[in-house]
Amino acid sequence: MDTKQRNYTILTKFMKTDWSDSVDLENIKNGAIDDLPILPLDFQLSRSAIKELSDIYDQNQEQSHSICTTTDLPDTYQKLTIFGPDSLEDYKKFHLSTHTSSSWDEFNDIMKNMDLDWRLPANHLRKEMESFPYKRLYTIEYFCKKPGEYSSVHIDRDNKKLWKGVHNRIYVPLDWDDTMEFGCYGLGKFVMEPGRFYALNGNAYIHGAWNLSRKKTCKSIIVVVDNHCQSYDDLVKVSYAKHNLYK
Numbered sequence: 139m140d141t142k143q144r145n146y147t148i149l150t151k152f153m154k155t156d157w158s159d160s161v162d163l164e165n166i167k168n169g170a171i172d173d174l175p176i177l178p179l180d181f182q183l184s185r186s187a188i189k190e191l192s193d194i195y196d197q198n199q200e201q202s203h204s205i206c207t208t209t210d211l212p213d214t215y216q217k218l219t220i221f222g223p224d225s226l227e228d229y230k231k232f233h234l235s236t237h238t239s240s241s242w243d244e245f246n247d248i249m250k251n252m253d254l255d256w257r258l259p260a261n262h263l264r265k266e267m268e269s270f271p272y273k274r275l276y277t278i279e280y281f282c283k284k285p286g287e288y289s290s291v292h293i294d295r296d297n298k299k300l301w302k303g304v305h306n307r308i309y310v311p312l313d314w315d316d317t318m319e320f321g322c323y324g325l326g327k328f329v330m331e332p333g334r335f336y337a338l339n340g341n342a343y344i345h346g347a348w349n350l351s352r353k354k355t356c357k358s359i360i361v362v363v364d365n366h367c368q369s370y371d372d373l374v375k376v377s378y379a380k381h382n383l384y385k
């Protein structure tokens with residue numbers, strides 16, 4: 139069995155795991171909100187924003203690139219920058235710094251001369267992001283899965299001194315049906331709401347995803363922000379009360 143087949147087998151087992159009576163789930167429920175593997179946030183894009191993002195992807199997908207810090211998986215991740223650096227060189231530098239920087243000062247020093255701006259005309263997203271709380275926005279990128287594509291069970295490599303707990307990367311599915319499955323430690327696979335922002339504690343807990351469709355590309359975006367601010371903490375509290383997956 140080669141690495142790719144082995145990773146697919148592990149992902150299959152992971153997706154089939156029933157965590158309902160597990161000690162792991164009990165520990166998560168009894169732990170801190172900030173330590174949850176994933177938290178749906180009380181923030182959701184409008185249908186117009188989702189439609190616009192879907193159309194923009196269709197029109198620009200040939201500009202996708204595969205720069206990623208992941209080196210220990212056979213998967214390649216196609217990304218397309220919506221907001222972020224203007225060159226692939228800078229994008230590469232940004233990606234590397236998310237796991238090599240050991241403090242925000244160090245990270246921001248690397249980012250200081252980087253031109254971060256909107257690269258695609260996602261006007262609805264841009265407008266709606268004005269009410270999403272963060273200290274600084276670094277990138278928003280498409281992370282789409284073609285028919286049959288998957289992400290092996292893995293852990294993200296972002297430095298925990300910068301991104302920790304639910305103060306982490308934000309995953310936003312743009313569409314969802316029963317051919318798309320996302321699973322994470324302690325919870326297994328669950329149905330995601332299109333346009334909802336999910337704080338993914340991906341550098342603490344293993345997770346994986348696959349697109350089982352034969353025809354449809356599953357579209358999502360990933361938002362990378364520094365969300366260490368009171369307004370984000372307030373959003374976390376409200377979100378946990380309203381969208382708790384662990385009851």
Ligand SMILES: [Fe+2]
Nearest residue numbers: 292293294340
């Ligand atoms: Fe990940």
